[in-house]
Amino acid sequence: MLCWLPLQALAQGFAGLGTNADGYAIPERDYRLSFPQDHGPHPDFRIEWWYLTANLQDQHGTPYGIQWTLFRSALQPGEAEGWRSPQLWMAHAGLTSATRHFSAERLARGGIGQAGVSTAPFSAWIDDWRMTAPNATLNQLKLSATDAEFAYDLTLTAEGPLILHGAQGYSVKSREGQASYYYSQPRYTLSGTVTLEGQVIPVTGQAWLDREWSSQPLSSGQSGWDWFSLSLDSGAKLMGFRLRDDAGDFTSGTWITPDGQATALSPGAFQARSLEVQTVDGTEVPTRWEVRLPDRDLAVEVTPLNPDSWMDVSFAYWEGPVQVTGTHQGVGYLEMTGYR
Numbered sequence: 001m002l003c004w005l006p007l008q009a010l011a012q013g014f015a016g017l018g019t020n021a022d023g024y025a026i027p028e029r030d031y032r033l034s035f036p037q038d039h040g041p042h043p044d045f046r047i048e049w050w051y052l053t054a055n056l057q058d059q060h061g062t063p064y065g066i067q068w069t070l071f072r073s074a075l076q077p078g079e080a081e082g083w084r085s086p087q088l089w090m091a092h093a094g095l096t097s098a099t100r101h102f103s104a105e106r107l108a109r110g111g112i113g114q115a116g117v118s119t120a121p122f123s124a125w126i127d128d129w130r131m132t133a134p135n136a137t138l139n140q141l142k143l144s145a146t147d148a149e150f151a152y153d154l155t156l157t158a159e160g161p162l163i164l165h166g167a168q169g170y171s172v173k174s175r176e177g178q179a180s181y182y183y184s185q186p187r188y189t190l191s192g193t194v195t196l197e198g199q200v201i202p203v204t205g206q207a208w209l210d211r212e213w214s215s216q217p218l219s220s221g222q223s224g225w226d227w228f229s230l231s232l233d234s235g236a237k238l239m240g241f242r243l244r245d246d247a248g249d250f251t252s253g254t255w256i257t258p259d260g261q262a263t264a265l266s267p268g269a270f271q272a273r274s275l276e277v278q279t280v281d282g283t284e285v286p287t288r289w290e291v292r293l294p295d296r297d298l299a300v301e302v303t304p305l306n307p308d309s310w311m312d313v314s315f316a317y318w319e320g321p322v323q324v325t326g327t328h329q330g331v332g333y334l335e336m337t338g339y340r
Helices: 004-008
Strands: 047-057 063-074 087-096 099-108 116-119 123-125 129-132 141-147 150-158 171-172 178-194 201-216 224-231 237-245 250-256 262-265 271-280 283-293 300-303 315-324 332-336
Touching: 004 271, 047 178, 047 315, 063 116, 063 129, 063 201, 063 315, 063 332, 087 116, 087 123, 087 129, 087 150, 087 178, 087 283, 087 315, 099 116, 099 250, 116 171, 141 178, 150 201, 178 224, 201 224, 201 332, 224 300, 237 283, 300 332
Parallel strands: none
Antiparallel strands: 047 063, 047 201, 063 087, 087 099, 116 123, 123 129, 129 141, 141 150, 150 178, 171 178, 178 201, 224 237, 224 332, 237 250, 250 262, 271 283, 283 300, 300 315, 315 332
């Protein structure tokens, strides 16, 4: 129960992220991210995650998607040794094909070695689920997760620079000014294997890593988000999100050129409109979208590889690989929270 209570308190907006943050550190606009330090944990902040998604294919071109996410949530700011640690850890892993979707979850208490993140060399782990690097950078990663019905073991190589979202990593999330620190490595190539119901399948593909931390990144009226990471055939990348609010949605994002130049999108520039709603695990979810970025002459339709990509975990949400068609072609990932 030490893990369950605060993690289930993350319900509003997928993480209780609009609740009071008294006593915790708050992102400041003039802070400049520093590496490798900021690859590691920030225990004075309430919420943090290391989040990787990948679009894969086997030798026949059959598509798959995987997700690996490690969350840190604090009962109070700071760190302590052993069971006195106020840091709680949770991880989600997913594997998606056109016909099947699998999800798994792990929970751990900080301070006892069961889960954590270190920077020199980089390692993020919970039990035997691991994201590791041979040094303090994120340029070369090994990623693995195993559950009863699926597993994956992948090697990733970065092909571009880290991307700082918003104002040098200070990412605003609401009209009231709530914010997070947010950066990505959106350009990994990868190879390895996925194991699906006992069958080991060699795969190749591309991956996107997100890092984010804050203590109150949503306003009290925001109920959840729709987040898109799109990798276009031109080599350009688009990260965009819509934070839902009865008083009016808030959108933002980042356009990334093929050579890694990032431009922060002003609020409202990224446009996402639901085209189709489906019932997934008893919940109505918008699974097909129109995404527009008029300043870049982008107007695309985003469709799921598998509409039933429901993460059946402590606080359920939709997460899965998508196809991009229209003015641009490509693949990506879509995460939608707060619909249940």
